[in-house]
Amino acid sequence: MTDRSTTAPQETPQPADWHTLSQERIEQMLRTGTGGLPEAEARRRLAQYGPNRLAPPKRRGPLIRLLMQFHNILLYVMMGAAVITALLGHWIDTGVLLMAVVINAIIGFIQEGKAESALDAIRAMLSTHATVIRDGVHREIDAADLVPGDLVVVASGDRVPADLRLVAIKDLRVEEAALTGESLPVEKHDEAVAADAPLGDRYCMAYSGTLVVYGQACGIVVTTGTATEIGKINQMLAGIQSLTTPLLRQVDRFGRVLALAILGVSAATFALGTLWRGHAPSEMFMMVVALAASAIPEGLPAIMTVTLALGVQSMARRNAIIRRLPAVEALGSVTVICSDKTGTLTRNEMTVQRMVCAGHVFDVGGVGYAPVGDLSIDGRIVEAEHYPALALAIRAGVLCNDARLREESGLWQVEGDPTEGALLVLGGKTGFTQRLGDEAWPRLDSIPFESQHRFMATYHRDADDAPWIFIKGAPERILDMCVAQLNHDGERPLEVDYWRRMATDTAAQGLRLLALACKQAAPLDGGLSFADTESGYVLLALVGIIDPPREEAMHAVGECHRAGIRVKMITGDHAETARAIGAQLAIGVGKPAITGAEVAMMDDAALRRVALEVDVFARASPEHKLRLVQALQDNGQVVAMTGDGVNDAPALKRADVGVAMGMKGTEAAKEASDMVLADDNFATIAAAVREGRAVYDNLKKFILFMLPTNGGEALVVIAAILFELTLPLTPAQVLWINMVTSSTLGLALAFEPAERGIMNRRPRPPGEPLLSGFFVWRVLMVSLLMMAGALGLFLWELNGGTGIETARTMAVNAVVVSEMFYLLNSRFILSPVASLEGLTGNRYVLLAIAACIPLQIAFTHTPVMQAIFGSTDLTALEWGKVLAAGLLVFCVAELEKFVIRRTRLASRLNQA
Missing domain, CATH: 3.40.1110.10 (Calcium-transporting ATPase, cytoplasmic domain N)
Known part of the structure; x- marks a missing residue:
């Protein structure tokens, strides 16, 4: 090295060019030499370039973040239900609902705080001190005080404090896996490399945040702070908006449509009753409140939380730790898994x-x-x-x-x-x-x-x-x-x-x-x-x-392929190694492997085509990984992305489900992820996908159970208003059905085990609505059956001279007993339940029914409940009629399943 600290300043090259320049050229451009920078010059440059640290991102204040948690359609529904119960004077129900709203908001507030700590984890990777040569003297300084042109000495065990152009090396090996994905420490030399060399092949550079594992070296600081490679990743991560999950998008659309439908029907009913039937506005208002109370799915937020929480517990037993609750269901809708190679698909044991x-x-x-x-x-x-x-x-x-x-x-x-x-x-x-x-x-x-x-x-x-x-x-x-x-x-x-x-x-x-x-x-x-x-x-x-593939990963990849899920390998390793491992895992067989350099040359349209067709991507940088995830999402795919390094953090955050490695993953990767693999094993992802599909199935089953219940009650109220009948259900009785029995019964569906063949299905289309045409038909059919049973029994009893309290008590019990029988139907969407497995396969269903029976007996026969809800005692014969109404729903629902199964089988045979 020669001393050029007094040379006139030169134009600073782009950071991507440092690895192409000779030592002499860099010394000229940064005005440095064998003795390093003079202390006065270092202070001047510190003022010019700023400290060598990553600036914290702009964040919303705690109050704004907390208030934003209430901007959620599910919480709007719950708050609407709370307003209705308050209008009805049911202050206990109002308190319970508002408490649930606050708890949900607090959980979201805490989770958002955890997500922001991903950026803190990256900043924590930076070295806190550095050995620098200034005025020809070795000294240890705060790494934040490093400036371009400083001469830094690193040795085994040191974390590189800034991006360095190496100029004097003695057997230096640097662990760069967190930044480049390279599975082994990289041997460094001081010779310039080609301009298009990938980050992992720039052997004359040492990058901030990487770890020296062997040897020692001296290097010139070329970039600091946000201009470093790790700084660029930090900026990239800060600019990425996390996507919501398919389920939450569907529930959001579903909730909006349902809320508009409830408001529309309620307004129409109010106008119809006051303007056409001549009812007093106050009377019609209470009827409309009853209608709205019967239609709002109060139990949906609770059942979603419980079902997802149960999925979290089940996945934890399989070494998959869920950091964000909605990720449980999102796993079940995944169509593409982008996996790292080393340690995930392979053993990380040479x-x-x-x-x-x-x-x-x-x-x-x-x-x-x-x-x-x-x-x-x-x-x-x-x-x-x-x-x-x-x-x-x-x-x-x-x-x-x-x-x-x-x-x-x-x-x-x-x-x-x-x-x-x-x-x-x-x-x-x-x-x-x-x-x-x-x-x-x-x-x-x-x-x-x-x-x-x-x-x-x-x-x-x-x-x-x-x-x-x-x-x-x-x-x-x-x-x-x-x-x-x-x-x-x-x-x-x-x-x-x-x-x-x-x-x-x-x-x-x-x-x-x-x-x-x-x-x-x-x-x-x-x-x-x-x-x-x-x-x-x-x-x-x-x-x-x-580094050989894991045996269990081979089986898991095969299971994913059978489930219609594409598995793509995106690694920082060399193309030949990636292609060979991919072939052993049945990933990308007979297809080319695309390198990061080739990805960089493609525009977005070309990359969208390649991202679907090619399954092995090698020498991929953080930008390449992020672009690949975005390209797949632009093609309508639901993407799970695995990673372990800080270089993976932007793609992990952007993916629909980010999966970090628990054993060898960096804190930055873990904090940016939705799920952490405790065993770093790809097979765990496949097991989590299976669990996610089961969770989604159970949510659909609950909705398919809940909507007909609410629909049946709403139809009873609408029919009474249209035909000027006495209201068969009072608002208080509607709330009893919804808040006490429906939620208690429906909760049991959260414990349903996965159905056979769940991993032999194709992934559901990401844009598939929560309610298909078949679901709408099922909801309407069961709603009409429940309405027919409850309203028919109510009118039959009134015509027979029975008192209004007894007729209403029978109508309430008819709805609840119908729910009990329909709960058994709902265990399987199309398969029959009239078998020992169908009737007893989920003990929680039996426990829920067993818990609901004494509640209804108390509702009917205890004086306190009679005083609150206007119920009255029923005779054995009247209970028998109620039981018949429930059996009607059960038998017709099973008959409908049988007809649909036969119709679909005949259709498949005709196609064959």
């Missing part, structure tokens, strides 16, 4: 899968770090000791190694480089452990791996005190050192073309390559030096290593 020796190719069984597995040739299991080159290569991999393999509580773990750990596991599978190697072949000296040399060498003596030098590294580098190869029958001249061909073939399968070689000789000067690594080596083997 494993040797292939050993190439001269004349033989060995497949290695077993996955992960457990030293269990066989070696085979074309499916035939072999023993390593029968193949000299293989045995010596395995020995070389164990001895030329700085990692450690250990077992804790039955789990095998690697300390050190995962690639070196894979070689230790291979040794364990063949009986040559690190302990045995240390005892029989002690290490006397070594040359550690350095990125500029791309190899590691160790010096040993065997049990006979013979000297050996083992070496491992990049195949092209090791090939240059070798003059021979070890064949089955001894050493032979090196066949360079064979090894290059095998290296190409192995790499095409997505495997990372290492070469192993040896020299039976002592170091020239007693200690191992680079002079001992120039030539004269015997090539032993090429090693193919990969």
Whole structure:
């Protein structure tokens, strides 16, 4: 480096260009040199560029956030019901409803506060201090005081404090997974790279928030604060609006339509009664209140909350932790899952899968770090000791190694480089452990791996005190050192073309390559030096290593495909590796893998087409991931996105369901997500989708149960007004039915288990309305049946000379008993319930009916309830008539299911 701190200022390049510039050019542009910046210049630049921190986003105040929680159609419905009960003087009901409104608002307020903490988590990733060279002196300063042009020193264990252009490196490796998705630490060098190099391939740069895991380096600060790569992600995240879930959108539309319908029918009924029938306005007002009370689905918010909460509990038992309640249902409507590769679809445990020796190719069984597995040739299991080159290569991999393999509580773990750990596991599978190697072949000296040399060498003596030098590294580098190869029958001249061909073939399968070689000789000067690594080596083997797919992930991907859900892999890893893993998982088979650079060149229209067709995306940056999610959503897809790094946070927040990794995920990813996987396993997502579908089914069943109940009551009131009949149900009695019995009964449907074949269905269309044409028909049919039973029984009793109190009591009980029977019908939308499983398969349904029976007996026969609701005692015969009204609903509903099933079966047969 040269001192150019007094050079005239130059035009500052764009941040994307720093990796393309030479060290000299950057020193000129930033007016810095070997001694760093003068302290006075650093203070001036701090005033110019501002502190090296991420600015907090603009946020709404707590009061505004709390008030906005009430801007929700469900809460409007509940508040409307509270107003009605207050008008009727039922202050206890009013208090309960208002309490429910406040609790819902408080829960939403707390959840929104948690969502904003995603930005805090990103800011927390920034280093708090930095070692800087100013005026030629090393000093430690607050990282917020760094400025462009500062000369920063980083070493193993440090978090990079700003975006640096590296200028002096000693074996530097940086963990960038949180930013780029790269599964292994990245080796750095100080040479400029191409302008179009993806973020993960800019080896001359170290980015703010990443972690130095090995070596040390010196770098020039090129960007600070919001201009850094992590700062851009922070700005991107702050600008993304979270989407509401399909269910909430549907319920919002449903609630608006229902509210307008109730208001319209109530106004029409009021006008009809006062203007046409001549009723007094005050009397008609109370009738309209009764009508509105019968039509408003007071139980819907409660049942939604309970059903979603039960889904949360069920998912938690499957290692899926839900952070936002509506995400439970949103999972059930997912049409596309965009998954990260490393650790989610794969084990995040590097494993040797292939050993190439001269004349033989060995497949290695077993996955992960457990030293269990066989070696085979074309499916035939072999023993390593029968193949000299293989045995010596395995020995070389164990001895030329700085990692450690250990077992804790039955789990095998690697300390050190995962690639070196894979070689230790291979040794364990063949009986040559690190302990045995240390005892029989002690290490006397070594040359550690350095990125500029791309190899590691160790010096040993065997049990006979013979000297050996083992070496491992990049195949092209090791090939240059070798003059021979070890064949089955001894050493032979090196066949360079064979090894290059095998290296190409192995790499095409997505495997990372290492070469192993040896020299039976002592170091020239007693200690191992680079002079001992120039030539004269015997090539032993090429090693193919990969992070293998999880077995359970393979099954889960297949289950998703059967369920009509597309699975896409979006990873920061290399295209060849991603394509190979995708093929093993049946993702993107026979299709190309698209890189982030190709995505960047596409306009939005082209990306929308590609996003649907292609399933594997490699070397994807945060912007690419976000654009892919948006493109899929623009195509009408409901997207679940998995991720673990800060680079995934914007896409996680934008997705319909953001899924973060609990074990290796960053706090930024977790806070931006809707769900956290405690086991980082893709199979857990598939299980959560199944649970989400069951939740949606149960919500539909509840609505299908609730609306006919409310509809039947409303039709009773409307018929009485139209035909100038005595009102069969008083407003108080309507509220008793809705608030006490309907909600109690309907709650049991939240506990319905998932129906058989739920994951064999296609995902429901995102725009599908909550009530289909079939649902409207079912609601109308059952509403008419309930009205016929209650109103018919009421008029029959009045014509027979029964008193008005008794007739009304029978009408109320007819509606409630009809609900009890219809609750059994509602367990299955189309399947019959007239079976042991149908009648007893959900014990909560039986418990709800058992709880409702004493409530109705108390309503009918206790003096207190009679005084409040105007009810009266019923005889056994009158109870029998009430029971018949309920059986009518049950039998007709089951007959309707039978007819629809037969009709659909006939239609399918005709199509076939």
